[in-house]
Amino acid sequence: MQIKRYDALSINEAMQKIKADMGPDAIVLSSRRLNGRLEVVAARDDNYEILKKSKVEKCKKEESDTFSLFRSDVNELKSFIMDFKKQGGIYAELTEIKETMGLLFDVLGIQNNGRVPFSLSKVYYHLISAGVSKQRACALIADLKSDSRAEDSENYHYTLSAAENMMKRSIASSYRNTGRNTKKKRISTFVGPTGEGKTTTLAKLAARCLFEDKLNVGIITMDTYRIGAVEQLKRYADIMDIPMEVASEKKGFERVLNKFADKDVILVDTPGKSCGDESYLLKLKKCFAMDFPMEMNLVLSMTSSQESMMDAVERFGIVNYNNIIFTKLDDSKKFGSIYNVIDHAGKPVFYVANGQNVPQDLNKTDPAKLARLIVGGADDRRLEG
């Protein structure tokens, strides 16, 4: 350690002298006035420079160590991503091969003698690419095997139309015991997940009942959840000059039904809620637990995934819907999910919607038209009813 004494007139002058002599790291130990002058004692640790230098070097080293560590991490990450990408490519290829093998084995599994009948496998692929589930396509092909002409490789078109026919019969089995055609129900409600087209479809049907069937129509909306929902339906009701009432609870619903005692048909809109909302479904069930028969339409959009359609089919089962209405056919290119859903739910489909225009974009349908649509594809979506 160095200690030095400095003589100056002011502290500023003393500091300047100290810094110039001992450097910026010197510290003032004491100061005193002596005969009008200022005496300042300053000190500097000689080891400080060395310490400081080694500290800086240590920091630099640590910094460079961190950077090199970081750099090596980044490189490791880079190569990991590259490997992952490579593996991903292989994985995707493997998945594709696996799926193709799966399809081949499906076809092999449904034939007896080890030969894959060309027309049958072609129809199988056609059904799969139309969105029919593998399991259901297999079942149809298995049924087709009883028809010897269907196995003829020269007869693809015959085989395809035989498959369509088989599908039509399978769909038709869901129409039995619905009682719909024997006695038309006065009250028709529309339930389903959010945004599937319930309100729009209700408005289309209201117009049909009013203008085509010349019926006395009333509309009830239970959708007091969504902002603007009442206004949306009211606008349609006003245009068609149909009375509309709002009811959100069972009591209110019964009161409005009494008010509409003179109506031939009462159409009831419900809020779109996530079908995971069990308390809402139970409330709906309670509301609709009445002595008189009620038609309940589960509205499903073709733009929804197969998984969410099946989920809605399951969850809305609690309210005992009798029919399914498929909407947004205009937004879909394949229709196999209609067959999958009908086959799973065992419920008929009397209407399909294929556009936003009220009232025209709604068509009556039946098993033959649906099978044609599913097998024929997008060109057959306009099913005039």
Ligand SMILES: Nc1nc2c(ncn2[C@@H]2O[C@H](COP(=O)(O)OP(=O)(O)OP(=O)(O)O)[C@@H](O)[C@H]2O)c(=O)[nH]1
């Ligand atoms: N492309 C097409 N759009 C449709 C069809 N049906 C309804 N939409 C549209 O789908 C959107 C939702 O329709 P809504 O009738 O409000 O559906 P919702 O099920 O009542 O909806 P929430 O009450 O919110 O659950 C609107 O933009 C409709 O115009 C259809 O068949 N095709």
Ligand SMILES: [Mg+2]
């Ligand atoms: Mg709605």
